């Protein structure tokens with residue numbers, strides 16, 4: 372690898388995706404508090420509103436009518452993401468506001484998404500936080516999978532935990548579908564596994580890998596295992612009122628490991644904090660939040676993220692390496 376390329380790769384920002392199936396669990400609030408801490412730790416940071424159905428990050432930042440949004444980029448009024456990254460009252464922290472109506476109509480196809488991820492990667496910054504929307508649309512999953520750091524936010528509510536699991540499950544199957552696109556046998560097996568009532572009695576990704584190994588040997592299964600190992604989500608439990616609630620992350624970790632073969636990290640909890648609710652309802656910018664339970668608890672998570680990251684993105688990996696004889 373030449374020195375120039377080395378330098379360029381080193382100066383690329385780390386993409387941190389913040390997802391989780393359920394709306395209202397605190398993805399956007401967490402994204403802002405994380406950005407605040409990263410900025411305070413002297414990392415340059417840009418938060419991007421990628422909620423394609425309901426872009427409202429700007430509201431949490433106290434911006435009623437953003438001067439520029441991704442709409443300006445799509446309509447080619449401006450030519451680069453850098454121009455629509457607005458400063459906030461926090462030094463080192465910028466925000467790119469979303470425009471749900473445009474993006475959902477445009478419904479970016481895979482190539483456009485890859486382009487967008489590339490431009491996000493060329494932003495002059497250390498971290499880009501992708502604040503994703505609720506649900507598990509392909510758009511959301513693709514942005515999640517394309518990031519080096521993948522965070523799933525949940526609360527202790529059973530419905531939030533279920534949604535977080537479904538989010539992880541759908542991410543794994545999205546990746547498997549991408550990997551099996553050019554291989555008929557593999558594609559059929561993946562589809563069977565996705566159907567809970569499949570005739571092959573495949574109950575989990577582990578079962579799927581066993582069948583692949585039986586049919587094609589470990590030579591075929593190993594590359595898929597290593598691709599799945601690149602999905603390494605971290606769980607954040609938000610609105611925690613009691614430390615025992617952190618057990619939620621362990622449950623998710625065990626289930627995801629058992630059924631999806633995923634290694635999940637427990638990143639920590641964020642305290643339930645009335646001040647956050649009050650600030651949101653009074654439309655006070657959350658960048659003014661520099662103390663309190665929620666803010667303090669994000670410090671540890673931000674510190675973990677600033678530890679050096681170097682793994683390549685899943686999107687960069689050559690898909691054709693994986694194949695079963697069809």
Ligand SMILES: Nc1ncnc2c1ncn2[C@@H]1O[C@H](COP(=O)(O)OP(=O)(O)O)[C@@H](O)[C@H]1O
Nearest residue numbers: 394395396397398399400642643644648651665
């Ligand atoms: N740690 C917290 N403590 C108290 N309330 C919170 C906390 N995090 C989020 N909230 C509340 O939850 C609401 C939804 O959060 P938001 O970040 O918009 O969710 P999401 O982006 O997942 O849809 C916020 O308006 C806020 O009132």
Ligand SMILES: [Mg+2]
Nearest residue numbers: 398399422503
């Ligand atoms: Mg949100």
